[in-house]
Amino acid sequence: MTTSAHGRAPVGPAPENWAGPVPDPLTDPARTRRIGEPMPRLEGLAKVTGRIKFAAEHAYPGMLYAALACSTIPKGRITALDVADAERAPGVVLVMTHRNAPRMNPMPGFGSDPKAGGFDTLPVLQDDRVHWNGQPIAVVLAETQEQADHAATLIRVGYAPEPAVTSWEEAVANGTAPTTIYGGPGRRELGDAEAALRAADVSVDEVYRTPYHNHAAIEPHAATVLWDGDELFVHDTTQMVAHSAWSLAKIFGIPEERVHISAPYLGGGFGGKGLWWYQVLAAAASRLAGRPVRIALTRENVFRTVGSRARTEQRVAIGATADGRFEAIIHTGASATSRSADLSEPFILPAQCTYAARTFKLGVEVAYLDMMANTSMRAPGGAVGSFALECAIDELAVKLGMDPIELRLRNEPRQEPIDGRPLSARNLVRAWRAGAERFGWDRRNPTPGAVRDGEWLIGMGCAAATHPYVRSPGAAARITLHRDGRAEVEVAAHDMGMGTATAQTQVIADRLGLEPHQVTFRFGDSRLPGLVMAGGSQQTAAIGAAVAAAHRELLAQLLKLVGDGSPLGGLEPDQVGSLDGGVAALDDPSRHESYADILDRAGRDRLVAEAVAQPPEELTARSMHSFGAMFCEVRVSSVTGEVRVTRFLGSMDCGRIVNPRTAASQFRGGIIMGIGLALTEELVLDDRTGRVVNASLADYHIPVHLDVPEIDLIWTDIPDPHAPMGARGIGEIGITGTGAAIANAVYNATGRRVRDLPITPDKLL
Amino acid sequence: MNPFGYARAADAADAVRLGSAPRAAYLGGGTNLVDLMRRNVVAPATLVDVTGLSSAIEERPDGGLLIGAAARNTAVAEHRAVRARYPLLARAILAGGSAQIRNMATVAGNILQRTRCPYFYDVAGSRCNRRHPGQGCDAIDGHNRDHAILGGSPACVATHPSDMCVALAAADAVVHLRGARGARVLPLTELHRLPGDHPEIETELEAGELITAVELPPLPPGAASGYRKVRDRAGYAFALVSVAAVLRVERGVITAVRLALGGVAPKPWRARTAEQALLGAPADPATFRAAARTELAAAVPLRHNAFKIELAERTVTAVLADLAGEAR
């Protein structure tokens, strides 16, 4: 490698094919300065001093406030709808129901088009039908929020109820249906797993259950909506600006360019901040009223009108040889869905990639209920699937009399287990070893119930964490290079609070050879280039690849500008790279010219380069997943069954870590959510009515500080040669494995195996 | 929320006068009342703010305490005399809500807080006899994990959610009241009513009657006291079961005992049957457990809450064993 005077090498164009043999130059630590730094969040100060506006904080002259009235039956028809009192109530400007709502097209369901962003496919307020208990049936607009809220309670509704499926047991008894996983197969098989299971020396075969979960983002869903003629402007809180804009355009039958969504700041999303009814209703009502509208859902509205993670019932059966080699992995079962979502909770994802086995039978089916459309929530499939799989492995280890880490290491695959794709970078074994050492796993007493401190039983548990590497097609970036050496980079991406803008500023600084203060990263706006959803933990890679493509384009344009006198004269784009605020020859960095000089001499104020990321061929060519080894210690009261997590360690293997500070927060946040999954969270649907029972944060128990111990984190930091910057996703993986690690620790503490989440005190009496 | 009027009471007499207006409600910290208004469970026409009334905590010559009804929960829990003489009360208060809620909540408001039964809160979508007499009860055959095992009726099986009240019940607290017909006192254990056929009538208070203070007599000399709460998460959750107890053991024999349970009944549950079994008996786990069982013999489990019977038995036994260890 050839380096500059101060020892760094130019950053040349990124590979044209991410599946190919040449990695991103930014995977090489000698080419990076800012990647790997714990840079504080750029917007942190502005956020904690209240200088940032969220979706419900924008105000316009004449703006009206919206309140929803929602159905109280799960299925049927509205036979009477008396809105007279509501219309007469003080301050009310409009009551919109299916009778007077503008005609609209159904929501384009997510996945039905690359840009479709609806998580429900029902037409909104277009007829008298009720599809779930809690469905919005009217919107009230008034001069103040209080007036709107009050008027909404004055609406009187009569229903003709129809028989509805509102209990899980009934839905399962009606028969479950095969389904897909984001359009891919919902069933994967290798060999005859049932036969291999029967023939195995040792086996486990158990059923695990997980309940509905709510995202419980700190910022409830909200939008401020404004029409200008037939142009729609929305301040939203969404993790998919471009998808939402396209979908709203379809719903209202207007060209895509006429919808503009701005969502630079979110108070959390976790999969729940997509396109739901509230934005559509606000836009429709605003159009009818001819005034701007703010809709800010109450917490109860969020619970009743925004989808949650679906309930699951999973069978995991593992057969092994006496020395612990897996002969069969069976992971099947069903998750709940509505007809209008038809979305599975893909709990087989961990079983597809974590272990080698001679045979596999994996399949997820759906059971239909008349319920609110379910949706993705942090680590769809992985969060609840890893609970079942990793508990089953622990159970098998007990039967084999083997250390559960040793059992896992013995089944480490050398390729993608089912389809044989070659591994990209997989260092889970290293993560296990480093984690076990740091956590003090050797101090664990394998005999359940053997360690006690007064009434408290103490146990340790572990589990593997995993999340697929994702990079959806369509991400694009625009780089504007200014004569003074500053660069603006624009991507229709999102920062839900996880630090996207900060991490990308570091990446862009390194890619362009600039200082972070010279870089402005713009995001969270549908007018910006490309299609990037903040989902699948993909943004670091997706934005990284888009910026890399634009960088390649930028280098080509710059070379076109350099004249004969330039030290860069005669070089081709793939012979140069960015270094020290300019362009340098890859094999001789002393041939260097600054961006400012190049633009100056060419008489240009700025240069704009825009490109779409290369298609994600690495996804199909390689086995790429983030992994982690999760360790925890719990104390369980032998009197009350209360569980306290007292220590937690995540030993992560997610490729290169771009920013240790924001990454640690992502891991930690995921692990905290995993503690909730393990111990406290359950969204209860009344099985007679399908109505959410605990529609408040007093009753839906997310962990509080007292439930969360200090969380220790380490990571391998080994770059993935096929990922931009060598970085795989980190946002969701923390919640995976955590539930099982806790459940396994509870078993080690008490000898009690709880296969039905959450592990509340009553289950341990 | 409905439109409403607001008035701030200058003193108790003023409060009672303002409170006699139709559909008036006293406003303490508002942490419960305002929530209920926002959810449309209650719709008072006027709020009479009583946070300006006495919040003094006075030490009585007999060693007891008189606590003004407007005293904030945090102030009570932090008070030196409360911590020294009534540890069960300090612990019970600190086991409730969050710091922010305790900072706002008043003693009277805490006593009169309404049930957390989710169907009670769901005005539009659920039936509830307590909220709408005669409507039916969606909890009895519904999701009733948090509901009562003692003292419920076919009309209502809600629990009283207060932690503080459980300690007050065990401490033999007396509530000072003032109404249109003058002042009176009532033992805390007689303030709340069991639902019977009329769950909508929750207390013995007359319309417009005001709580002015809570009085605590001294605990039996030499007695230890404590509070333990079992909940679904480590903080900020209502009790599945809670136990407040006062216990004195002399030469291995129980010579004074007061026991109250929370999370299991529509009112703070003074466990007098268990107390009878305990008094004069040897202070050992077998006694404690047997006493808990006699109290819980009357328990009627619902579909989702049978675990509370065993949980209550275990928690009572553990709390008494702890106190016996302390008292010995």
Ligand SMILES: Cc1cc2nc3c(=O)[nH]c(=O)nc-3n(C[C@H](O)[C@H](O)[C@H](O)COP(=O)(O)OP(=O)(O)OC[C@H]3O[C@@H](n4cnc5c(N)ncnc54)[C@H](O)[C@@H]3O)c2cc1C
């Ligand atoms: C999220 C959450 C969690 C909570 N967790 C717990 C918990 O774990 N344990 C627990 O014990 N509590 C808990 N609480 C309840 C809390 O303790 C009560 O809300 C609080 O004590 C009520 O006091 P307040 O002064 O705010 O009453 P308010 O809300 O003002 O009033 C409550 C009732 O008392 C009446 N009232 C007030 N003052 C008087 C008076 N002087 N005379 C007559 N009537 C009066 C009001 O009219 C109203 O009916 C929780 C509350 C919330 C919101």
Ligand code: SF4
């Ligand atoms: S238990 Fe009581 S408060 Fe709950 S729904 Fe039934 S009647 Fe209402």
